Amino acid sequence: MAAARRVLLVGWSAADWRLLDSLLASGSLPNLARLLERGARGNLRTLQPQFGSLLWTSLATGRRADAHGVLTALLPNNDDTVRPLSRLDRQGPALWNMLDESEHRSLIVNWPVTYPAEPVQGACVSDLFTRLAGGDTGLEPLAEGATWPIGLGESLADLRFSPAELGVEEMAFFVPGIADVDAGTDPLAGRIAVALAETVTTHGVVTELLQAETWHLAMVRYDFLEALGPEIWACHPPQLPYVPDEAFERCSSTLVAACRYLDLMLGVLLDTAGEETLVMLVSERGLHCDHLRPQTADVAFQAEGGAPWFREQGVVAIGGPGIRAGGEIQAASLLDVAPTVLNYLDLPIARDMPGRVLAEAFNELPKLRYVESHDEISGAPRHGPRKLTEAQRAAALKRWQELGLLDQDPAEAPKAATTAQRERDFNLAMVALDARRPRKAIALLEHLHEQEPGDDRITLHLARTLRAAGQLDRARELLEKVVDHTDQRPHEQMLLAELHLSEGDHDQALMCLFKAEQADGQRPQVHSRIGRVYLAMQRWDEAERAFGKALERDAEHAEGHLGMAATRLGQKRHEEGIHAALRAVELNRNQPRGHYLLGKALLGAGKVSTAAEVLETCLALQPNHLDANRQLVEAHRLLGEDARAQERAERVRQLESAALLGRQLRDYRR
The missing domain is CATH 1.25.40.10 (Tetratricopeptide repeat domain)
Known part of the structure; x- marks a missing residue:
């Protein structure tokens, strides 16, 4: 009798092929190279908006955020109070619920929005088990409900690792000159220490469970790269103009060291899981690590989870039995991971999942089986408690504050519930745009604009969406209110150019874009927009040069390839x-x-x-x-x-x- 199939799904938050490939070429990632030798690889397109928990939940459910409900870190209650996002707010089932229906066992470790830990056949160690493991002075008490089964937390408690346990030798791997630095007062060293301690905890827990439990699907996320944050990302060579010399000298090798450390952990996972296990390595988005990084401090260190640092392409690598060694995975997205896992395990795929099976990575797969939806399965989250205890609320709230997504107790903020609802509606509009549902996006943005007519972010997105829908007069009316100043920002110039182009005013469009190019010429988007104007003018040679500039700056800029294709047709x-x-x-x-x-x-x-x-x-x-x-x-x-x-x-x-x-x-x- 053939052994049951198993899948190990490993998440490396913010991993990017541009960084990984350079390290693969130098031999610095031998275990990733081992996976790729017997596997297939490709890009993994992210979704919008790029809120990390939203992305990981979409990957785990196979659904967009308007279906699973994870949209913001804060949610409004019916009584005008607010609550922190938790697992109880997820709508519909995740992969582990789908496996429960077929008596398959799952292990979930450090996956976003799994707190309080969900009752599953197997084990769930929520993201709060590791997130609250670190503190500069020691370990904090384990959050109530951090694991399932409930008693699992006690048996795993010794695996929780504190930054205080890190010595100079361990830290020197990431910060070579750490012996000359007061790690207790240096904020960068402290950030690295906390991120490392939580990563060690994650790894210790998943390796213990892989060996101790029976399982068919194991899902673990390592957020080491993302947790380092913009201050350390900016120290990656070459030195950016706003990075102090001292910080650059101290942390210029930290990002590479973090990748090497993750590779060491990957090697342990591969050996523990065995060659008969299918291993999928994914990231929810990629991290800019080249000339496309933010070039000014005000952009680099703005709030909103480091958004300017992220690319639209993450990574996917699949290795194991039945995989086409050296294969190329094409046009994959986050929404394709769940259907691929289900199909490999010979479980049905829901027809309401918008993704596909990544069949090109496999030599052979089970026959596709479908159900209309997984929403009615008994493991869906609505079948458990629907409210956090006060202790759980405090723990979840602290997590979002640690991540930098909340500055204070939201209950103390004025109009907190109204603000939370508006943020959810705005993100819903971004989901609708990403899913090519402009009417839904316009309705949401129009409503938001009525409530907050002075919010430039809402106005600009509404103007852009109206322009795309052909409502040029309304788009111009909104846009002129926002850009009625002499110091127009590059993205405002680009939006004005789109409006001029829609009206056939090519000269004005080019004038706006040339101004944007002067201000932000490193971004491929501005060159692609210039190319689009030349396409409309049928000036093929100029269009070719403009799209060529875009692709020189980013060889994976989809708009640049689209423009070049149109140019070649014109030629x-x-x-x-x-x-x-x-x-x-x-x-x-x-x-x-x-x-x-x-x-x-x-x-x-x-x-x-x-x-x-x-x-x-x-x-x-x-x-x-x-x-x-x-x-x-x-x-x-x-x-x-x-x-x-x-x-x-x-x-x-x-x-x-x-x-x-x-x-x-x-x-x-x-």
Whole structure:
């Protein structure tokens, strides 16, 4: 009888291939190299908004945040009070609940939003078991409900590690000159010590459970890289202008050392799990570690969880039995992890999961099985207590304060419940935009704008969304209120340029973008926007140069590859257009424009049958894409499929009539 399949899912918060690849090339990550030798790898596209707990919960549930409800660190109550986010606020099941239904056992260690620990078949050691393990003077009492089973916390208590236990030798691995520094008063050394202690705790717990428990799925997250924070990220070479010499000399090797330490721990996990276990290594987003890092201190150290430091691409690597060694995983997203795990374990996938199985990584997989939804399973979180105890509330609140997402007890803040609800609604709007549901986003943002007409963040996002929806007059009205000053910021200039471009005013669009380029020329986005204007003007050579500049700055900038594909089509260089469009689709398979450009390039290159398939994919994502429908009519005709061509042509006429009516209505309103 074949042994039951097992999956070890390892999270490295903020891990990025750009940093890891350089260390792989130097031989500094031998255990990651070992995983890759027998595995497949690729980028893992993140979601918006980039709130870490939201992202990890989406990965664990296979659903977007509007479905699972993890949106902000603070939630409003019906009585105008507020509460800290906890596991009780998650809506719908996570992977461990889905496994419970099939009598599979799970281990969950240090996964976000798992406190209070959830009753599962197996064990759950919540993120508060490790998060509150560290303090400069010793260990704090274990938070009530930090583990499941309840008594597990006592048996694992000796594995909780304090920064006070770290000696000079251990710290010197991360800060070579630590012997000459007073670690008790140096804030950077203290931050590293706490992050390291919590990482040691996480690792000790998961290795103990892997050996002591029977399990089918083990999920562990190491947040060492992310916990180091912007002050230490900024010290990574080359030195940034705002980083003091002393800090750079002390911590310039810390980020690399943290990666090497995680690699050592990965080696232990691989050996403990065994070669018959499928291992998935993932990150929820990537960390900028090159010229795309924030170039000024005010941007680098702003609040909101270090958002300017993160890329839209994390990492995914899969190794183990049945994996295509050396394989490439293409166009993967966070939402693809849960379906892939379920399918590998021969468990059903819910049809309401928007992700896919990463089949290209495998030689063979069980036959796909589906259920309509997992929402009704008995392990869903609504079947337990729905309210934190006072001790649990205090512990959860302290966690969010430690992470820097809350500055004070929210109950003491004026209008705390109203503020919390607005933040949730704003994040819901960002989720809707990311899911290509602009009407939902506009409704939420309009409501928020009515409540807070002076909030530039809300106004700018509403203006951008209205512009994309073709409501140019309303977008201009909002935008002019925000940018009515001489010192306009680059993102404001770029938004103005989008509006000018929509109105056909190419010269004004370029003028705004050239100003943005002068202020922030390292960002690939501004060069891609310049390229888009040149595309509209059919100035192919200038467009090629602009998109080339964008891709020089970020070779994985999807907008740059889309623009280059469109440029190649304008130049009638169809094979090069195919290459550029394929790269764009690999980076974001949910972007209809990438599939459209790929289909058009294939059609131009005479690869008609493949073009038709790609155009169908585009229309599955955006059925009303007029140009894709037109191209598909031509493809059907070339394939001799006259009936299908005629049917598609009728659809084109319907869309053209709707577009004409829309233009007439907009002109009438003006």
